[in-house]
Amino acid sequence: MGNFLSLVGVENTKLWKRVSTWIMPLILAVVVIGICGLARMQTAMIGSGSVSISAGQSQSKTVSGGWRQTLEEQNKVMQASVDAAEKSDRQADKNQIDSEKFRIAKNQYYLDHNQKPAEVSDSSSNVFGSSYWQRVMNFGMGFFIALFAIIACTGLVAGEFSEGTMKTMISRPFARWQLLTAKLAAVIGYTVFLSVVAYLVTLGGIAAFFGTGGTGTPVLMWLGGSVAAVPGFGASLLTALLDLLSTIVYLLLAFCLSAVSRSRALATGLSIFLMFGGSFTMLIADNFSWGKLIFFADTAFSTFVTGGAPFYGITLGLALIICGVYCAAFLASAYVAFTKRDVAG
Amino acid sequence: MPEMVLRTENLRKDIGSKNIVSDINLDIRPGEVFGFLGPNGAGKTTTIRMIVGLSKITQGDIFISGNSVRSRFREAMRDVGCIVENPELYRYMSGLDNLRMFARLYKGVGRERVDEVVRIVHLEDAIRDKVKTYSLGMKQRLGLAQALLHRPRLLILDEPTNGLDPAGIREMRTLFRDLADQGAAVFVSSHILSEMQMMCDRVGIINHGRMVAVHTVEELTSLSDGGGVQLLVRTGDNAAALQCMNGLQMKASLDSDGVHVATAPERVPELVRALVGAGLDVYAMDTQKTRSLEDVFMKLTGEEKQNG
Numbered sequence: 001m002g003n004f005l006s007l008v009g010v011e012n013t014k015l016w017k018r019v020s021t022w023i024m025p026l027i028l029a030v031v032v033i034g035i036c037g038l039a040r041m042q043t044a045m046i047g048s049g050s051v052s053i054s055a056g057q058s059q060s061k062t063v064s065g066g067w068r069q070t071l072e073e074q075n076k077v078m079q080a081s082v083d084a085a086e087k088s089d090r091q092a093d094k095n096q097i098d099s100e101k102f103r104i105a106k107n108q109y110y111l112d113h114n115q116k117p118a119e120v121s122d123s124s125s126n127v128f129g130s131s132y133w134q135r136v137m138n139f140g141m142g143f144f145i146a147l148f149a150i151i152a153c154t155g156l157v158a159g160e161f162s163e164g165t166m167k168t169m170i171s172r173p174f175a176r177w178q179l180l181t182a183k184l185a186a187v188i189g190y191t192v193f194l195s196v197v198a199y200l201v202t203l204g205g206i207a208a209f210f211g212t213g214g215t216g217t218p219v220l221m222w223l224g225g226s227v228a229a230v231p232g233f234g235a236s237l238l239t240a241l242l243d244l245l246s247t248i249v250y251l252l253l254a255f256c257l258s259a260v261s262r263s264r265a266l267a268t269g270l271s272i273f274l275m276f277g278g279s280f281t282m283l284i285a286d287n288f289s290w291g292k293l294i295f296f297a298d299t300a301f302s303t304f305v306t307g308g309a310p311f312y313g314i315t316l317g318l319a320l321i322i323c324g325v326y327c328a329a330f331l332a333s334a335y336v337a338f339t340k341r342d343v344a345g
Numbered sequence: 346m347p348e349m350v351l352r353t354e355n356l357r358k359d360i361g362s363k364n365i366v367s368d369i370n371l372d373i374r375p376g377e378v379f380g381f382l383g384p385n386g387a388g389k390t391t392t393i394r395m396i397v398g399l400s401k402i403t404q405g406d407i408f409i410s411g412n413s414v415r416s417r418f419r420e421a422m423r424d425v426g427c428i429v430e431n432p433e434l435y436r437y438m439s440g441l442d443n444l445r446m447f448a449r450l451y452k453g454v455g456r457e458r459v460d461e462v463v464r465i466v467h468l469e470d471a472i473r474d475k476v477k478t479y480s481l482g483m484k485q486r487l488g489l490a491q492a493l494l495h496r497p498r499l500l501i502l503d504e505p506t507n508g509l510d511p512a513g514i515r516e517m518r519t520l521f522r523d524l525a526d527q528g529a530a531v532f533v534s535s536h537i538l539s540e541m542q543m544m545c546d547r548v549g550i551i552n553h554g555r556m557v558a559v560h561t562v563e564e565l566t567s568l569s570d571g572g573g574v575q576l577l578v579r580t581g582d583n584a585a586a587l588q589c590m591n592g593l594q595m596k597a598s599l600d601s602d603g604v605h606v607a608t609a610p611e612r613v614p615e616l617v618r619a620l621v622g623a624g625l626d627v628y629a630m631d632t633q634k635t636r637s638l639e640d641v642f643m644k645l646t647g648e649e650k651q652n653g
């Protein structure tokens with residue numbers, strides 16, 4: 001009946017008429033710039049010390065046969081530890097296998113391409129990495145984005161029950177599932193917006209505080225069990241996209257809790273608590289193979305391509321499937337609760 | 346016969362195992378102001394909540410302009426504007442932002458129409474202020490404005506006079522008449538009989554979740570005063586006046602404020618002549634307020650028992 005796009009527009013109006021909706025991306029930008037500035041100061045302060053240490057290291061390496069030999073020795077040690085881990089019966093021993101394999105493969109890549117890895121020699125490397133795109137990719141704002149997305153979502157979905165305005169929306173020429181879908185579209189749109197803001201400010205902040213050195217250096221990523229040299233821009237987009245997917249998992253959790261509990265305070269509190277507390281399920285996943293079935297352990301999607309699987313027995317594909325199943329359940333319960341139950345008023 | 350704007354068929358609502366309303370059959374025609382009258386807790390809000398889709402229908406069905414609320418909800422809601430209990434609008438937005446936002450939910454409701462309804466409810470001065478600064482009366486007006494935006498064929502208002510001053514109530518009465526004259530149907534609930542008598546064409550009475558009766562206001566008026574008038578008469582000698590009334594076979598009683606008498610309207614001149622003829626000085630004759638809602642219920646439910 002009514003036009004669905006207008007309905008999405010209406011939900012966006014509700015969202016953007018709240019002051020907090022404008023403040024959250026601002027905070028995000030300030031935090032990104034602030035962290036960049038602090039990290040720059042830190043690098044400047046310990047700069048002289050670290051230069052002399054790394055100079056000494058590279059000297060000793062030069063003496064003992066150059067960077068190629070260092071990498072080869074590293075690989076021998078790591079391969080031995082991988083072999084030992086694969087024979088072990090305890091899962092706890094096996095968790096590092098994928099990330100060690102990635103490091104071995106990276107070293108092999110440098111050896112094959114006769115390319116001196118920046119990490120070994122570059123005195124300009126710091127907490128965020130050695131090249132522009134490395135720094136951009138290592139700069140994770142995922143937690144803040146998820147936090148703000150949850151706040152916006154619980155406001156738009158549960159807030160309308162808490163504030164009593166939901167009844168004013170029900171008697172309109174739209175089905176209830178359309179009302180909920182429009183809200184979902186609006187909060188996903190806002191989450192994407194926050195991610196884009198964080199990404200763009202990070203690009204600018206890193207450039208301003210650390211310069212754009214190494215922009216042309218491709219980034220080595222771990223894609224499907226082999227190393228791929230990906231142009232920096234593409235690599236950072238891929239990580240940003242995977243981080244966005246992680247955020248959306250928590251967003252859908254908050255969406256579900258909002259529609260079911262109809263209480264903004266409860267939905268916000270519980271979502272944030274679960275987001276924090278959920279990371280502890282990683283400890284379970286470290287020790288038990290069923291731990292990965294608790295989706296919280298699997299949501300660090302970008303880690304798979306930037307550092308290797310976080311624990312044994314999980315792949316990016318499997319992590320996405322497990323989280324996808326949970327998300328489907330979150331959506332199903334949200335829609336059932338929203339369409340079937342009476343609205344107070 | 347014109348198509349009914351609103352029709353309910355054997356409507357029933359249970360919450361848990363408790364029956365709240367049952368067998369509600371209503372037919373509301375275009376061009377009428379219909380009063381839905383009943384004491385607190387009778388089931389008025391429950392019925393209205395089903396009509397506007399806030400709560401699920403346990404049994405029966407509702408048709409708005411022929412569209413079933415169960416199976417053609419969106420089409421049905423196109424023709425409805427409503428306020429259920431207190432109007433809840435977006436407090437962090439201005440009144441105007443609220444209205445412009447709701448306008449987007451309907452085809453063909455533009456900014457001119459928004460300005461028009463703001464004028465209709467007389468909210469021009471405050472329309473740019475945030476709703477959180479509004480008084481209850483102003484919120485009622487804004488609620489009315491959002492209900493009128495899309496020129497609904499059916500306007501449903503649950504106890505709309507709450508929070509309005511007498512002037513506001515009078516304005517609302519005029520507005521309902523205008524809307525009805527333009528062919529809309531207005532469905533208003535209330536627990537105040539005298540209010541319903543003033544603003545409605547027909548009144549449906551609900552008690553304990555069931556329809557007791559549906560009457561035109563004329564029928565209701567004669568029911569509520571028993572077809573007669575009640576007068577308070579003050580004379581120079583009230584005891585003599587009482588004797589005089591008893592002599593006319595009128596029901597009268599002496600009280601500290603005067604003599605109370607109930608009689609048919611056409612016998613009032615006769616009473617006046619008798620009092621004057623008896624040489625009594627008549628200082629005042631006041632028409633007493635009509636009977637309370639409870640009296641009408643007693644009468645109606647009493648009738649039902651006799652019929653049943």
Ligand SMILES: Nc1ncnc2c1ncn2[C@@H]1O[C@H](COP(=O)(O)OP(=O)(O)O)[C@@H](O)[C@H]1O
Binds near residue numbers: 365387
């Ligand atoms: N959610 C509910 N659960 C249980 N009883 C309810 C609920 N809502 C309303 N009632 C009961 O239904 C009856 C009718 O209420 P309502 O429709 O609000 O009356 P009215 O609007 O005529 O004053 C009341 O006795 C009330 O207590």
Ligand SMILES: [Mg+2]
Binds near residue numbers: 389390391503504
């Ligand atoms: Mg009520």
